[in-house]
Amino acid sequence: MGVNNGTVQTLMSDFLTQSGGVAVIDGGFATELERHGADLNDPLWSAKCLLTSTDLVRQVHLDYLEAGADIIITASYQATIQGFGAKGFSKEESEAMLKRSVDIACEARKIYYERCCNSASNFSSDGKILKNRPILIAASVGSYGAYLADGSEYSGDYGDAMDLEFLKSFHRRRVQILAESGADLIAFETVPNKLEAQAYAELLEEGIRIPAWFSFNSKDGVNVVSGDSLTECAKIADSCHKVTTKPILIYPNSGETYDADLKQWVQNTGVPDEDFVSYVNKWCEIGASLVGGCCRTTPNTIKAICRTLPSRSSYLA
DSSP: OBOOSHHHHHHHHHHHHHTTTOEEBOOOSHHHHHHTTOOOOSTTGGGGHHHHOHHHHHHHHHHHHTTTOSEEEOSOTTOOHHHHHHTTOOHHHHHHHHHHHHHHHHHHHHHHHHHHHTOSSSBOTTSOBOOOOOOEEEEEEEOHHHHHTSSGGGTOOOOTTOOHHHHHHHHHHHHHHHHTTTOSEEEEEEEOSHHHHHHHHHHHTTTOOSOEEEEEOBSSSSBBTTSOBHHHHHHHHHHSSSOSOOOEEEOOOOSOEEETTTTEEETTOSOOHHHHHTTHHHHHHTTEEEEOOOTTOOHHHHHHHHHHOGGGHHHHO
């Protein structure tokens, strides 16, 4: 995670302290939207619901908060001005939908806090967690490969002609809009190569005043999916601001394989929640202070993560 200045560094440090030293990130978003009935067979993927199903987006955010998540990620992973433009929306309409992704998450947080205040205990009768606690909203910025909707965020292969200035130009306005929309931080997700990490790092120096995290897409823990060194990519994230110590986050997918040709996950290739959760305390032992799940993980996964963290035992016993 990169942070911009001393004030922001203190904000994140205080948040982690109030979270017991480890904060929990939410889980897979599209999976849950589909479970609620959304049809995501579209180049916009989960961002399609910003057009058609805002109530579902809000409900999924609430599901994760009630599972114990401390950070909810907006439905803007595949939301781009260029992608909305291809659907016939104007620049102004596209920017409004990006902002809407943050607004919906803020609404969910407000509703959740109201439910906590109206609850006599930390649990509802059906086991939902209703603990009044600090909650942050992370504005998701998916990689250029996510916009292409061809699976290249899982390969990092953008072609030989790709360059730094193109990527900065592609992401610039989107990052500005999300940073100014009321989110607490920016989440640069599934970064597949060193070039895109550099583009994000340079964009953050263009007056972005909220924290940002970089999550890299890796299959072996040594390199990102493009083959670039994970260590070299992390150095870019670490050097883009004027601080030297940054929190580490780990939130992998369920282990399932994605078929880019069929545009679907291969069934029965992932791990069950109990196996997934068995890694969580190991991640914390090696230095992670933000943990959660990504694609194909669910609110049940997040609740299981919360239950396995010693810092949560005070209200999850």
